[in-house]
Amino acid sequence: MKADYSGDYRPDFKLTDLDHSTLAWYGREVMLANHIHDRAIMPQLAMTYGMSAQTQAACDEWMGSSPIYNYRNRTLLNIGGDNVETILKAFQFDIGAPHTFLQFHFALQSPEKGQFWLPYCGAYNHVRRLTNADPKSETQICHHMEDPTFDATVMAVNQRARCRPIFRPPHGEVPAEGPCRWEVFLGDDLILVEDCEVLPQVKQSRAASFEFAPIDSADDGMMDYSGPLKPDFRLEDLAHPVLARQCKEFSLDVHLLQRACYTSIMRDHGEEAAWSMTAEQWRAMAPVYIHRLRRVMGIAGDDMEAILKLLQVDPYLPQEYVKFGTAKLSDSHGRFWIEDCEALEDEALGVLGLLIKRPDIGLSAPVAAVNGKAVCQPLADCPEADGKAVLAWDILIDEANQPPAPSDYTALVAGEDLWDHDASIHSYQYR
Secondary structure, eight states: OBSSSOSSOOTTOOGGGBOHHHHHHHHHHHHHHHHHHHHHHHHHHHHHHOHHHHHHHHHHHHHTTHHHHHHHHHHHTTOOOSSHHHHHHHHTTOTTSOTTTBOOEEEEEETTEEEEEESOBHHHHHHHHHTTSOHHHHHIIIIIIHHHHHHHHHHTTOTTEEEEEEEOSOOSSOOTTOSEEEEEEEOSSOOOOOOOTHHHHHHTSHHHHOOOOOOOOOSSSBSOOOSOOOTTOOGGGBOHHHHHHHHHHHHHHHHHHHHHHHHHHHHHHOHHHHHHHHHHHHHHHHHHHHHHHHHHHTOOSSSHHHHHHHHHTOTTSOBTTBOEEEEEEETTEEEEEEESOHHHHSOOOHHHHHHHHOHHHHTHHHHHHHOTTEEEEEESOOGGGTTOEEEEEEEEEOTTSOOOOOOTTHHHHHTTTTTTOOOSGGGOOOO
């Protein structure tokens, strides 16, 4: 196993080639991809259609995806039951709670009652800095967005479950123990939250029911999470093949969340607006997530090998659900292709939708984030794929090319924290 992906490019690279600590760090980066997605799309909604439109899309994306990926994670990890312990264990794998960036802590008080709290919340801190601690903005994210979405997440486990704040923003001064604490409980005579109309559409996707290939058994960690709640659980606790599969699952979970978000935008603002914002979103977030991937994977430089290696670990290309390949033809010429797979049979949303509807952006944004003089050109034939390619592109580095203009939203995505936030094992703090 390798400590990172420095050194030579390998066409047959697999996540299991990485050592355990690097793979766990990468898993946290994939979890963080959902926040990068949000920071690149939600401000566009607010600036174009207003705060209420942003709130609606945020609620739709979480309520339209979290019940699905919550179930997927519990099934993959053999998390049984329907009590509060089950709910808290599922929260530990929720992409809305990326480890280290949102420092969730958990306490189980009884089978029907528990708490979680956040000494540090990167999402809240970002809004607080951006709006100069505006109470209205804090209320929007911590009340209007979280009230329905937290309930939808816990109700995915048990319809009698609810999530209620013990304390939360807005704050004049953030409490020493952190911005919020919540109680999760099972109760009777509760009013059901309103159904999310996006959820049935996302459930019908092939992504929602996709099954990963079987994995090998191992004795270097947890093969499942059927045991008791581990309040201090880390991805490092999983066995290596389970961890690799979980990284793929996190990527698919991000895709499900994006699918719900884009479905909501298309419904309320039309398909043209959705694809226009999505194209801008990818231009805005690619420099940020490529920068972060470089660090965890040890990938330096802007040559063809760096481009291909970073595409191989792109968190917005869920592996197995999306079957893709890469080939280096020369120092300035590479190829990327997608083979027949479940993703291509699905309705085109997310990055695949961009590759089909806006090929000038879908692949070009991450490629340009590595080398601004690299361009992507669609191909009719791709012999390197042994006849398996359905979609294919040439990637060409030409020193005569002018780098594309940067997105005005990239600085907002990076913020004062996300560009250099440390998601390695060394950043963990428990209190």
